[in-house]
Amino acid sequence: MEEKVLSIDSATNELIKKAKEDGVETIFDRKENMKPCPMGEKGICCRICAMGPCRITPKTPRGLCGATADVIVSRNFARMVAGGAAAHSDHGRDIAHVLHMASKDGNYKVTDEVKLMELAKRWKIETEDRDVYDIAHEVAEFALNEFGKPFGTLEFPPSLPEQREKVWKDLNVVPRSIDREVVTIMHSTHVGCTADADSMLNISMRTAISDGWGGSYIATELSDILFGTPVPRETEANLGVLEENQVNIILHGHEPSLSEMIVLAAEDPELLALAKEVGADGINLAGMCCTANEVTMRHGVKIAGNFAQQELAILTGAVEAVIVDVQCIFPALAPLADCYHTKFITTSPKARITGATHIEFDEEKALESAKQIVKEAIFNFKNRKKEKVFIPQTKSHAVVGYSTKAIINQLDKVVNSHIDIAGTVKPLADCITSGVLRGAAGIVGCNNPKVKHDYGHIEMIKELIKNDVIVVTTGCAAQAAAKAGLLSKDARKLAGKGLATVCELVDIPPVLHMGSCVDISRILELVGLVAKHLNVDISELPVVGAAPEWMSEKAVSIGTYVVASGIDTWLGVAPPVTGGPRVLEILTSEMENMVGAKFFVEPDPVKAAHQMIERIEQKRKGLEEKF
Ligand code: XCC
Ligand code: SF4
Missing domain, CATH: 1.20.1270.30 (Substrate Binding Domain Of Dnak; Chain:A; Domain 2)
Incomplete structure (x- = not known):
């Protein structure tokens, strides 16, 4: 039987293969056996009270209480x-x-x-x-x-x-x-x-x-x-950033209050000496999920991978500790870590996981706490089993750290190099109104095994930049882009003529890393400032959003506020609302009358990109009539 290729990322595929050889399971195996409940998929199962669960069928069109x-x-x-x-x-x-x-x-x-x-x-x-x-x-x-x-x-x-x-x-x-x-x-x-x-x-x-x-x-x-507000800096991304001869620590989760202290602890001379003592060349931090975005934006810490790769990091056999706080952490990491020497360390009382080592992170004694956690990793180095180690040699160069201020300054520096003023969004707005850039797209969100890993993100981004749409990105989408080399300045060769020219002139990549998922607020800020500069509403701008591989509740909240902010949003995975005709009608049509934007569901990322471009061109027409 032909093996199914589950990712567009070779490091991921190599480690999925290693999982088979090692006899351990990953999300990719569990996905094969999981048959989603058709009621849940449509959203028509109600568990809100104990008269139910009620499910809607042709024979039972209402729940016991009469809910439709x-x-x-x-x-x-x-x-x-x-x-x-x-x-x-x-x-x-x-x-x-x-x-x-x-x-x-x-x-x-x-x-x-x-x-x-x-x-x-x-x-x-x-x-x-x-x-x-x-x-x-x-x-x-x-x-x-x-x-x-x-x-x-x-x-x-x-x-x-x-x-x-x-x-x-x-x-x-x-x-x-x-x-x-x-x-x-x-x-x-x-x-x-x-x-x-x-x-x-x-x-x-x-x-x-x-x-x-x-x-x-x-x-x-x-x-x-x-x-610190992020500024552009260079980094590398994918599991190839793990080091054969160093203590490898994966930072996974979300809140920078923990990861910032781990970064400090890993630079501590005493701990570096300890690492030497146990026979390692040093301490190598690598990030995963949004924590990766936080620490790479501010320190250039390397990116190990995105959501779907968290188990694969352990599978390399070269990770001494996975340190997590909250959100997007697979409970599967606990039994998996048991098959390797990796310590799986939870730190937050909000996210304790059975089978993990729990070392509560105490913000009052933050650095001390962080040092204790890093020490656990260092002491674990001796337990690494050489014969189990396999680090894929894949990694890509990336530029990260484009906060709103960094983007504004970067553009302003070039256009107004002789004027010493605080930056404004005028140059960016000019690029858009003149049509050199057709528009902008925010590509965000997770990995979801319903979509071939990273495929949704990368195909969509490539199609957009080819058509002179500048892309800003956050979350696990940003990491997909980093791994695919799209955050490197070199990637401008994949961009259309207008975008490539802007990238060259301003010295930026065609895809800008704006941070973690809470940092979608940076995208709102940028878009809001451009709209204000042009004295239009956000919904009038040639700007779109997409979450091609979303999976979390956070993504549902994000999608909803992005649409409510006036930005059309494409989802690559249908949300569980298809069983409610009125709900579907509001989300995919009527919201436009209310907030000037709506949801689109399109699993094919290239098709979705073309729909996005079409909307962008429609918005451009509206703007042109104004200016
Ligand atoms: Fe989580 Fe924020 Fe999704 Fe990635 S993108 S899987 S929510 S880490 Ni936010
Ligand atoms: Fe309870 Fe009504 Fe939901 Fe049934 S449909 S579980 S009766 S709230």
Whole structure:
């Protein structure tokens, strides 16, 4: 029988083969045997109360309480949004707590003072003659209040165009406070509450907006204040970044409060000496999933791989420890690590996993905590079994670290090289209105074994840049792009003439790495600033979004706030809503009348890219009439 090729990434395929030889299973094997429940796939199974579970069939068109397919589907969808928004926003809250404990002599410090002052000014916090840390603590407290303030509405950042805010006011989807919106969904989806698909989706939008323009936005801004706003730097990506003769540590998860300290610990002379003592040449950190994005953006830490590769890292037999915090961590890592010498270390009380070694990360003693964790990895080096080691020789060069500020400065430097002013988005806006760049696309999201690994991301990105659409990317999509060499400046040879010229002139790759998934707030910021500069609404810009291989609830929240922000969004995997005709109609059609954008579902990434380009050209026409 011919072997199915499961990834477009050779390192991944080689390690899938090794898994067979080693007699261990991975997600790719489990996928073969898993038959998704057809009810769940359509979203028409309700488990909200114990009279059920109820499932909708031609013979039972309503649940016991009378809920229709659309009611059930819309509630299930809303709960996905709530789960995703909660995860992103709780991440933001944790970072706010860390800023609140930052001090001059502590482990956590203020790194980007300019950004701190901007935020203080925006939130009307007194800055004159005050200690930086007093300001930081007040900024943190203000941010924390955004999660649960009893009155008023969310403080929007200045990048939000007023036209957009008006759309939201008219639809009554302006969030009150972040936690409150998540709670409202949990309440409204309780048995005997919302039984109206339109209203349920409206509530979902409000919660999603509180994530994108609230919790995620706060996570990004406060992370930049604490750990620095990213600037372009070089790195390498794929499992080939693991080192034969070093202590290899995989950093996996999401929150930079942990990974930043691990980075510091790994540079500690004492620990480096310890590594030498156990016979290693050094300590090699490599990132996975969004933690990889966080630490590569700020330190150039190499990228081991994306979501679908987490087991494969252990399979190399060369990883001393996988250190995780929260989100996107396979429970499968625990039994798998037992088959190798790898230590699987959980650190967060929010994500304990049976079979893992749990060393709780204590932010109060952050560096000490991090050192203890790194030591575990170093001591484990001696247990590595040479005969089990196989590191694929695949890695690609990449440029990462394009925060909004970095993009603005990069463009401005070239166009206004003689003027010493703070950067503006004018050059970028000019490139778009003149048509040198046809438009921009944000390609984001996960891996999902329903799609050949990385295929959805890479085929879509290539098609877009070939057609002069500049791509910005975050999350596991960004890592796919890095591994495929699309984040290297060389990749401009794959771009159309207009985009290639801009890339050469400005010295950027055609695909810009903007960070982790909470950093989609950077994309919102950039798009919002361009819209404001042109005095149009976001929905008028030739800008599109896509999640070709999405899988998480966070992605559902993201998709919903991106569409609610006026950006058409393509999904490569259908969400579990197809059993609700009204829900489907709203998401894929009627939302356009409400927010000026909608969802598209298209599994073929090249076809999707062409639909995206078509929409971009339509938007261009509208803009041309204006200018
Ligand atoms: Fe997770 Fe953020 Fe998805 Fe990757 S892209 S699989 S959510 S790590 Ni966010
Ligand atoms: Fe069934 Fe209604 Fe209970 Fe859902 S809420 S399980 S549809 S009775």
